[in-house]
Structure formats: C-alpha cells, structure tokens
Amino acid sequence: MRTHELVLSWIEKQLSDGHLVLGGRLPAERALAEQLEVSRTSVREAIRILEAMGVVRASVGSGKDAGTVVIAEPATALGSALRLHVATQHLPVADIVQTRVLLESWAVSRAKADAPELKEAARLLDEMDSSSAVDDFLALDVAFHLALAEAAGNAVVSTIMGSLREAIEGYAAALTANLPDWDSTAKRLRCEHRAILAAVNDGDGARAATLVAAHIEGYYREAGLGQPPAETRP
C-alpha cells in the first residue's frame, strides 16, 4: 500500500468507527504525519483525494474556520468522476440519459404524496414560471427534478441522480443552443413539470413514471443529445 493510501484507510476507519463525524475536523497535517509516520506530502495527497470525493473540505489559513472538515457531498464528487469517464468516452451520454430515466421513473413512482419535498417542488415550479433567462430556468429545473427524487426517500438514488446531472451539465448547457425555439420549449417543459407533480400528488405513481420518462427523453431528443453515434450502436 502506498503511503497516501495508508492515510486514506486510517481516515476511513476513523469515519466508520464514528471517531470522525460529519462537521468534525481532521488532525492537523503535521500531527497526522507524525502519528502515522508518513510524510506531510502523503497526508496532503490523501486530503486532496478526500476533497475530490466530497468527504472533506480543506481550508487554508488560520482562525476558527481553518482546517479540514468532514462534509457529505457525494453527488458533486461522483459527478466529477462520471464526467471524466464520459470524457474518456468510456461512458456514453446516451447511457447516462437512459439511467436518468430509470432512476427518476422509479423515484416518482415511489414518492409519497405527503413528502415535504413536494411542497418545495411546487414552489420551484412557481419560480420557474417567472424566469425567462435560460440559465435560471435550467438551475430551477435541476432543483425540481432533485426534489422529486428526494421525495422517494432513498439517499443513494438521489446521490446518483445528482451526479448524473452533474456529469452531463456541460452538455445540457450547450444543448439549449440546438433548440429551435427556447421559449416554446420552456412553455412545454413547464406544462410537463406540472403534470408530473400533479400525478405524484394524486398518488398515481405509474402515471408519474410514464410522464417523467417521456419528459426526459423528449427533451434530449429535441436537442439531439444522447443520440448514439451510428458506429458504436447496433
């Protein structure tokens, strides 16, 4: 095992044993290096990896906010990793879109009609009605879909969904340029969002699942995203 991996497994053990908890602080770099008998470089490499995985946030400087704090941001971190693998062309965008459809259909079919996230989803739709700027609309759109997913109460599904969104965010931004008429697309998306939320609120999970699948697939199809290149697909 390389020395930075030694530091990583020590920290993982501290976390699983409950000696390090969310919001807690790692020992200072120098102290950790001495305790584990490794170089400060190895400690710093391990901390960089944990930062990239969304497990800690390291801040420089002194004062009460300094140090390396345990956080829980798996979606952002997994998103960066997935995005890199999309970049190497190991993970096709079309497969990401299909996975999004699978997870979101499941989530809306499981969402409880009294989940507090549904109130938040309704509020986001009201806000979306009054935003005409593309960027604002898209940010609210992401938040709406995540709120729906969270209403199903599975943290892993929400995390994966968030990371898939993160992984194709770059494509999604470029994509709006392909749309023939943003205003009419936005109008359609608003209606579809209302219909999905209404089905969830009515407790009609099957209908909500069908609607959300058609909504996601329709959007990507219209913009020409996620069309597999002819040579890689039968």
Place this chain on the structure above:
Amino acid sequence: MRTHELVLSWIEKQLSDGHLVLGGRLPAERALAEQLEVSRTSVREAIRILEAMGVVRASVGSGKDAGTVVIAEPATALGSALRLHVATQHLPVADIVQTRVLLESWAVSRAKADAPELKEAARLLDEMDSSSAVDDFLALDVAFHLALAEAAGNAVVSTIMGSLREAIEGYAAALTANLPDWDSTAKRLRCEHRAILAAVNDGDGARAATLVAAHIEGYYREAGLGQPPAETRP
C-alpha cells in the same frame, strides 16, 4: 481555482478533445509542470485524484511501462467514494441494497437473450457449483451479477452496479458470518441464480426482474444486513 484543479481541468479537456485517449500516456510530471506553469506538487496531487477516480494508473520507475496511463475503471473508483460516504453514515446501507434491486431488476428485464454475457454468466454458475469456499463463491457471485447487468448493454448502469457492490463489499464479507448455515444458503443461491438466468434466456424479462429482486432482498434479509436503524427510519 487552485493549481491542482488547473491541472485536472487541463487533463479533462485533453480527454474530451480526444488528444488523450484510453491507453495513452500523460506527459511527464516535470514537462506538465513547466507547460502549465505550476509546481510539480500540484501536478502530483492532480494525478493522485485521477488515480482515485479510476481515470489513470501511475507507475513509478523507468522503462516502457513507466508513466501515467489513461485507464477506465469508474466502478472501482466510484465504489471507493460511495464506501467513504457509507462510512460517514450519509448513505444508508439499506438504500444501497434498494438501489441494487432497482438497477438489477431493470438490467435483467432488458438483457437480450442472445447477449454474449449470458454465456459467461452460465459458465460462472457451473464454476460456482464446484466451489465450496465462501470467498470463491462470493467472487463468482459478484461476477455473475455483473455479467447479467452487462447483458443489458448500458455501461452507466453496469458501472453504478459495480460501484454499489464495491461499496458494500466489506459488509458482504462480514455478513456470511451471520448466516445460520452457509451450505444451505449457498445451495439456495445456486438454484435462484439458475432460475434467474433461465428466465432471461427465455426472454421473460418480467419474471427475471421479480426473481432477481426476491433473490437480493432475501439474501440481505437472511443475514440481517440493510435493516435500517429504528431511529433513522419511520
């Protein structure tokens, strides 16, 4: 942006532009540091992060195998990240099991009866018939489930499935100790595997999905894994 992040985004751009491809090599540390005008420490930190994400493999020493090579091992990398977040108790094991059921049910219902991975799955079952050691059995079990998932042809679903397995591997190993009688469990699992594969081969996706869900849930239930702690769940 911190300097190691600068190196990361440069590499991501090289990947997405196709200037760096699978099996290709990163420039040497010193050259990269000079080209991007950053310290060699920053370059090394970025490479460690890419290693942890399964995007490169760095080997020390000289000769033709030396250097940092682009690889594609997203499942291993995402698995480590998910495992860390399970350790911080941000992602409940019960949610991972439920997500596994969701993805595997979908995969077997989509698997094509003529997919080459199904032949491999059948071979793995034959091998499993003659392995009595727990470790061998579990390794073949993981390979069997991954082969089934791959038969559905979605690289993102296979990757996520692989990473969920990786994330709870430690639990799965500890879990066999909880089983009242390993031999009879193994016998039951062998029968269930055969029945799932038969349903896929018959093109009966709905039956395969029901069987695989019952198989996964039954296994974890028997071993007492994935039972949510009373205080965190309604």
